[in-house]
Amino acid sequence: MSGAPLPGAAPAAGGGARIIDGKAVAAALRAEIARRVAALPFRPGLRVVRVGEDPASVVYVRTKDRAALAAGFDSATLVLPAETSEAELLATVARLNADPAVDGILVQLPLPPQIRSAAVIEAIDPAKDVDGFHPLNAGRLASGRTDGLIPCTPKGVMHLLRHAGVPLAGARALVLGRSQIVGRPMAQLLLAADCTVTIAHSRTRDLPAECRRAEILVVAAGRAEMVRGDWIAPGAAVIDVGMNRLPDGRLTGDVAFAEARAVAGWITPAPGGVGPMTVACLLENTLEAALARRG
Ligand SMILES: NC(=O)C1=CN([C@@H]2O[C@H](COP(=O)(O)OP(=O)(O)OC[C@H]3O[C@@H](n4cnc5c(N)ncnc54)[C@H](OP(=O)(O)O)[C@@H]3O)[C@@H](O)[C@H]2O)C=CC1
Numbered sequence: 001m002s003g004a005p006l007p008g009a010a011p012a013a014g015g016g017a018r019i020i021d022g023k024a025v026a027a028a029l030r031a032e033i034a035r036r037v038a039a040l041p042f043r044p045g046l047r048v049v050r051v052g053e054d055p056a057s058v059v060y061v062r063t064k065d066r067a068a069l070a071a072g073f074d075s076a077t078l079v080l081p082a083e084t085s086e087a088e089l090l091a092t093v094a095r096l097n098a099d100p101a102v103d104g105i106l107v108q109l110p111l112p113p114q115i116r117s118a119a120v121i122e123a124i125d126p127a128k129d130v131d132g133f134h135p136l137n138a139g140r141l142a143s144g145r146t147d148g149l150i151p152c153t154p155k156g157v158m159h160l161l162r163h164a165g166v167p168l169a170g171a172r173a174l175v176l177g178r179s180q181i182v183g184r185p186m187a188q189l190l191l192a193a194d195c196t197v198t199i200a201h202s203r204t205r206d207l208p209a210e211c212r213r214a215e216i217l218v219v220a221a222g223r224a225e226m227v228r229g230d231w232i233a234p235g236a237a238v239i240d241v242g243m244n245r246l247p248d249g250r251l252t253g254d255v256a257f258a259e260a261r262a263v264a265g266w267i268t269p270a271p272g273g274v275g276p277m278t279v280a281c282l283l284e285n286t287l288e289a290a291l292a293r294r295g
């Protein structure tokens with residue numbers, strides 16, 4: 001990569017990257033969803049299922065429930081004990097599948113070790129799969145269809161890239177991470193937006209060099225501040241999906257923010273970037289599922 005800024009990516013006045021304010025974009029999206037819900041003759045129904053008391057899951061599920069209620073949804077959280085069997089969780093999913101008032105079902109991950117998450121995900125009615133993790137929805141996305149239920153975190157990243165005006169068609173994009181919930185669907189969405197996409201992971205050779213080639217760098221590795229400033233092409237758009245709890249209790253992303261900000265053209269903070277968009281897109285998916293089911 002040469003040191004020249006990428007096209008359309010001149011640094012913001014004052015030097016350094018433009019900061020993409022995910023919290024503000026998410027608030028606007030939530031307000032728009034609330035307006036659309038208020039105009040409906042019914043309330044979209046969301047059920048979030050949490051198994052056990054994993055502290056991060058307790059916080060995330062509460063955030064989702066509050067956001068759904070604030071947007072006018074009929075939302076409730078079902079809490080099952082940590083020792084719940086797979087059969088018991090499948091019975092809960094079957095009941096929610098059969099309930100006509102329920103438009104969206106989200107089973108919070110990770111699940112306790114006695115439960116196979118793939119079996120649970122496959123049991124969710126694909127029309128109510130607001131996480132977009134069911135193989136039918138994942139397969140549609142992998143076939144190039146972007147009109148179905150799309151996983152919330154990568155969908156939120158695409159909103160942020162479009163909001164910021166990052167050029168997508170023809171851009172070299174690198175996705176760091178290949179999980180079912182973030183990396184893989186993220187790569188599919190960037191491909192559908194005509195990026196030239198590379199997926200990197202723990203077996204990738206010379207990861208810093210791969211990152212340096214990217215005009216769009218989406219990082220979802222789950223390693224605190226692993227992406228350094230000198231891994232980033234001048235002017236690149238850097239999207240930090242990571243959420244890592246440090247020993248001192250602070251939350252940080254997968255990107256060394258201060259270093260990266262000095263080089264990048266755009267950057268998301270973490271927290272305050274992708275996380276709030278995940279929640280807003282869950283509401284968007286629930287509204288879409290409700291309109292498709294009841295429309
Ligand atoms: N903001 C939000 O809304 C959300 C944030 N997150 C956060 O995003 C991060 C990723 O989540 P998730 O996808 O579920 O995580 P996973 O652990 O499922 O996947 C991590 C991926 O990163 C790769 N990876 C890990 N370490 C390295 C390394 N040192 N070098 C190269 N690649 C590496 C792994 O490679 P391999 O496949 O080879 O093991 C894997 O593909 C986490 O911090 C998580 O907390 C997740 C969901 C939503």
Ligand SMILES: Nc1nc(=O)c2c([nH]1)NC[C@@H]1CN(c3ccc(C(=O)N[C@@H](CCC(=O)O)C(=O)O)cc3)C=[N+]21
Pocket residue numbers: 059060063106107108109110131152153243251270271272273274275276278279
């Ligand atoms: N079935 C399922 N679907 C998910 O979408 C799912 C999941 N399981 N398991 C865990 C991950 C993680 N995740 C986040 C949601 C919101 C924030 C979020 O709101 N973050 C805020 C701050 C949060 C805080 O301060 O603790 C922010 O980044 O600003 C983060 C992460 C959804 N996930």
